[in-house]
Every structure is written in structure tokens, then in C-alpha cells.
Amino acid sequence: MLKPGSTIGILGGGQLGRMLAMAAAQLGYRCIAYAPEKDPVAGDVCADLFTNDWHDAKAMAAFAQKCDVITWEFENVPVEPLAPLTQRLAPHPRALETAQDRVLEKRFVENLGGRPAPWKAVDDRGDLMEAIERIGTPGILKTRRDGYDGKGQWRMASARDAEGFNRTGTPLVYEGLVAFEAEFSVILVRGKDGAVRYWDSPHNVHESGILARSSLPAPAVVTEQVESARALAKQVADALDYVGVLTCEFFATRQGPVFNEMAPRVHNSGHWTIEGAATSQFENHIRAICGLPLGDTATTGSAVVMENIIGKAAAKAHAFLADPDAHLHLYGKATAREGRKMGH
Template structure:
């Protein structure tokens, strides 16, 4: 989707990845190489004018290396903070944000201490490499600690207390190299089995009431990181205001609705930002926009979706449908 947006602005995309994927079908050039392959990375960096990434589960060191050879946005600092749950929570707290109660857990004894401090129920999450509900274990009582520790294979982690909330939502903003910031209306996010199932705008009233506070925090995060490109922060809407959940230094699944539902999509605005272009309008194109992920076999109903008026189908070209795998999405715009 980034490559498509870049092509519409007259740019050519060169993809670097350890294996082939859907982006290869719409990009001009592809290099298959490992993230620690210094030689291939150097050749790639010399062949492009600007570098970006759309996945935070990559090591920081290679990104820091290519940053010495070509401009890269977002910066390695954004990646380093966002990919470590403990660091991102501490970073956001320092800027006035409020995450759920949490403790760093580096060993089995620390887990018991964290449970005693936070209480149960709680969720144990790996500090890195977790997404779509992966790398997580619920703890209903202290008796579950051993099983939870085994479930994450003893990896460095954080323990998070449960939060009572009405809705989940995200703030998607884009920041240009000149410091200009544009923010999208916050989508209401609904999850199924730990995976985003639906995002809709406008969001319900409790979310709308917390939009300004959450967007202000996201802006402070972007400025503190000198972030260039799209930045996403996820929140819980609670009776006491927005509670920070996590951040992503990239375009985000909860912003896929912007392709048809906003004047300028998150993908185009990301390309605009990293290429030094003016940011585009983030306003809605309709009165209501709903994006639904097509997960696993959901994508098999593509032909019926194509028959719907005001439905916009996106299939990603993944070759195998597996449970929990995002195969595409459909966006419905009410005008």
C-alpha cells in the first residue's frame, strides 16, 4: 500500500526484505537480503534516495547502519522506543501519558514481585516481538505465574494490569520533516482473539471526548522522537480519560480505512512526509467509514463484497489463508 501510494506520486519503490511478500508485486525493484547482511544493506542504501520501514520487529542496529548511508524516516530512535514495551511505556509516562499499571519482568522472581505489586488479573507480554496477541499470557491468579512464564519462554517481559474501558481507539498522526503535524479522526477499534477486526469513524462519543488529550500526547511523542512519517498510538477510553496501550512508528492497520475514507490516505501522507512534501488533508470523505479485516477464510467471500455498493476491497496477494492471518480488508464508506 505504501508502494502504490508512492507510485501515484511518481516515485519508484525498492523493497528490501529477507523473503518475498505482497509488496514485491507492486514495487519496481526487490532485494532479498537479511537484516544483518551488511553488504546487501549497503548496496541497497546506495541505490535509493530515502529509506522507510513498515514493521517494527526488526533490529535497530542494521537501521542505524543504513542511516549513515541514506536518509531514513522514521529515525532509529523511533524504532528503538516502539519495539520495547518497557521503554515505550516509560517514554510515554515521561511525556505525561498514562499507561496501564505495569512492571518490567526480567526473570521468574520478578514476575512474582510484579504480580504482588499490580495484582490480578494481569497480562504478561514479551518486551519485544509481540503483535496480534502473540507473545502474551493472561494471569488470572498468582497460581498461573508458572504457566505464563513458560508460555513466553522466559523472555524479557512486562506485566500489565487490566484496565476497565469502554472502547479502544487509536491516534494516527503524520509529522513532516519541517515539524508540521496532521492528525486523522480517531477510529474506534474492535478486536477479535487479539487481532484487530474492525475500525470505524466517527468513533463513539466517549472516544470523541478524549480525542484532544490523546492527540496532544501523540504530538508530544512525535516531537520528542523527531519522528518523520506516520506514528500510531493506541488507547483505551476509560472513565478517567485515555489510557495509553502501545505505539507503532509506522502506518497502521487501524488506518487502512483512510485509503478511501480520508482525503489523503495514511500511506500517501507517509510518503509525503519522508519525501519532504506538504502533508495532505486528513478529513473524511463520507459521513461514516468502516474498515473490516479479512482474516483467514474471510477473504473467500471476496466476490460477494465486490457486489456491494460503496464497498472497497483490498486483497493482499498472500498465497495461503491461515487462521489469524490478515488476507485483506474491506472499507465501506457512507456518503
């Protein structure tokens, strides 16, 4: 068990790191963040901040020297510079390696018996035409790496769209569209002893590829498939010997749950747990990586809705406070760009 007063290192400086640091402070830990970008919002609530490049080995070593345990807040942290940090990292970086490459992720899940959408790796236009012929249209062409919130994705309505597509040199994956009835996520926390707890699965609604809201209770089409989805998510966590919060996103279909993607970290669809569950995803992640007992994940209200505040909507966000049941979280971002998550 990591004693209070110990230091937790957070790789990444966004809102997830910010909320992790706030949860850690509540448990008596101090946090430092490592984030190459200018003025990361996690830095506002951390005791120290490194704004060096990911590949700056000297800075990374100095950062690690100050930490008793290190975690991350987003999955696109380069894996190679983390090799010297492995003994202090939680989760293990193999979770990053798996989640960063959509093809590796899909093969990994299939080997566990999971069912992703029909897919094919695409390296050139010939591969794309073959994928469309085999899988059909409509479909989604995605970058194998680095995409999030709808970025790095192109809809293919027909083979004609593929004929005009020019993205040579970028590894891609083509996925057939899934006829789903709802989207949902399985959010779990796994301790160092292998114990697993689940939060209730929210119904997720995306707009323009970005999560707009997560709500509970989820409709029957989701709740009927949660047990099966949880079983796969636990297999993923166990296979990775995972420690911390893990999120797996699913499509609810008439044929059962279809795996969409995994996020080896705290997740936007779990923000409702801050006020809506006995223990939030952020606190339980800190508990897990510090070797503390996991907290109760029970939902505390009869209904919970988490709404993302995106872009310029942040300017009017304080109006939500007129509702006595509302809880406002703004992330401290200076610029409200279109599609940018400013709070919830």
C-alpha cells in the same frame, strides 16, 4: 523535496509496504523493498526486491545505494544493521528503538506525562509474583519485544497461573488489565518541518488480539478523549523528531485515555483513510518522507467502516463487491492461515 522519479526504499515486504509502494507510484516515485522472507507481497508492486538477511551488510549497503530515502513498514526491523543508513532513514531509527521494547516505550511515554496501564518489568518468576502482588490480577504478561496481533501474550487470571508459568530467559512485562469502555487510535502525520495533521480517531474492536474493525464516527466516550490523546501523541512525535505517519493506540476509560502502544509506521486502524479520507495515511507518509506538503486528512464520508479479512474468509471476499459502497483490498498472500490478515 524529493523529485518524482526518485527511489524510495521500504524495509519489510508485507501489505503495508505494498500499499506504501502503490501510493508512492501515484506520486511518481519508484520503490524497492528489502525483505528476508520468501515471496513478500510488497515485491509484487516494487521495481526491485532484495530478499537478503537483515544482517547482510553487503546486501543492505547495495540496497541503500539505490535509494534516495528509506522507510520501513513494520517496527520489528533490527536496528543495528540500520546504523549506516541513518542519514537516509525516515523516520529516525530512534523511533524503532523506542517502539521495539515495551519497557522503554512505557518509560518514554511516562516521562512525557502519559499514562500507560500499570506495569512491571519481569525477568524471572520472582519478578512476576512481585508484579502480581503489586498490580493484581487479572493481567497480561507480554514479551518485551517482537509481539504483535496478540502473539507473545499470556493472560494471568490469578497468581496460580503465574506459579505454573515457565518462560525463563525471555524478558517480559506484566500489565494490569485496564477497565476500558472503548479502544481507539490517534493517527497523525508529521512533516520534516514539524507540521502535524491528524485523521479522525476510529473506534477499534479487537477479536482474539487481532484488529477486527475500525469505524467512524467513534462513540462519544472516544471523541471526548481524543484531544487529550492527540496532545500526548504529538509530544511523542515531537520528542522523536518524527517524520511520517505515527499511530498511538489508547484505551478510553472513565479516568481518561490510557496509552496502550505506539506504532512508528502506517497502521491497520488507518486503512479506512484510503477511500474514507481526503488523503490516505499511505500517501501522507510518502509526502512526509519526501518533503512534500502534507495532504488534507479530513474524513470524506458521514460514516466509514474498515473490516479486516482474516484467514479463510478471503475465499469469499469478492462477495463484498455486491455492495456499491464497498472497496475491496486483497494483499496477494498465497496462503490463508488462521489469524492471518489477507485483506480488508
